Amino acid sequence: xxxxxxxxxxxxxxxxxxxxxxxxxxxxxxxxxxxGSPVVTLDRDRLFEESRAGQAAQARFDRESxxxxxxxxxxxxxxxxxxxxxxxxxxxxxxxxxxxxxxxxDKKVEELRAAQDGKSRSLTRSRDEDQQAFFEAAVPVLGRLxxxxxxxxxxxxxxxxxxxxxxxxxxxxxxxxxxxGLTLPVLPAETPESPAENAPQAPxxxxx
Numbered sequence: 001x002x003x004x005x006x007x008x009x010x011x012x013x014x015x016x017x018x019x020x021x022x023x024x025x026x027x028x029x030x031x032x033x034x035x036g037s038p039v040v041t042l043d044r045d046r047l048f049e050e051s052r053a054g055q056a057a058q059a060r061f062d063r064e065s066x067x068x069x070x071x072x073x074x075x076x077x078x079x080x081x082x083x084x085x086x087x088x089x090x091x092x093x094x095x096x097x098x099x100x101x102x103x104x105x106d107k108k109v110e111e112l113r114a115a116q117d118g119k120s121r122s123l124t125r126s127r128d129e130d131q132q133a134f135f136e137a138a139v140p141v142l143g144r145l146x147x148x149x150x151x152x153x154x155x156x157x158x159x160x161x162x163x164x165x166x167x168x169x170x171x172x173x174x175x176x177x178x179x180x181g182l183t184l185p186v187l188p189a190e191t192p193e194s195p196a197e198n199a200p201q202a203p204x205x206x207x208x
Contacts, residue, residue, distance in 0.1 A: 038152045038153065039152065039167070040153070040154055040167050041156075041157040041160060043170040044156055044158070047170055047174060048131060054134055057127075057130040064123055064126075065123060068116070072116055079109060079112070086101060134182075137184060141176055145176050151169075157170075
């Protein structure tokens, strides 16, 4: 139970609000039990992590992260081999020639590092955009759920210090999203041009 000050704090975490709608309805996805309160709570993290649409977005992020890690390891191995080959040839090269080759190698390393860092940032941005798109797509579904349970507001549970579990509708919301087949568009991440095609190769022993 909460006093007037606590109610004011709840308002800071307001996610959705609507005029009072108390009539029970069936949206075609099954009857819903009202929580007995016009204000209900929702765990946004669970909604994303446990709904099929959220899990699909997370699986995509995990796949792309694994692919980027594998690419980074491949590039690292190629660069290490090239560095070792260049070091082994140092005694056969004139100081100025070796200096030019070493500078070219350092420049290549910096360019590849910048490209891979850009890919990592783009991947993180894509994940954030997927989460934003998920919650935007979930709004109308949650709005229909509010009508069904007679609620006028959904509060983010993370903004509440103390509440009753009976007011939490996260499980109902996940079931509703899955039942209505919420999906997100899968768009390719905007990443810098992949350097994989130009991956560094260890110079041959006869190279100048």
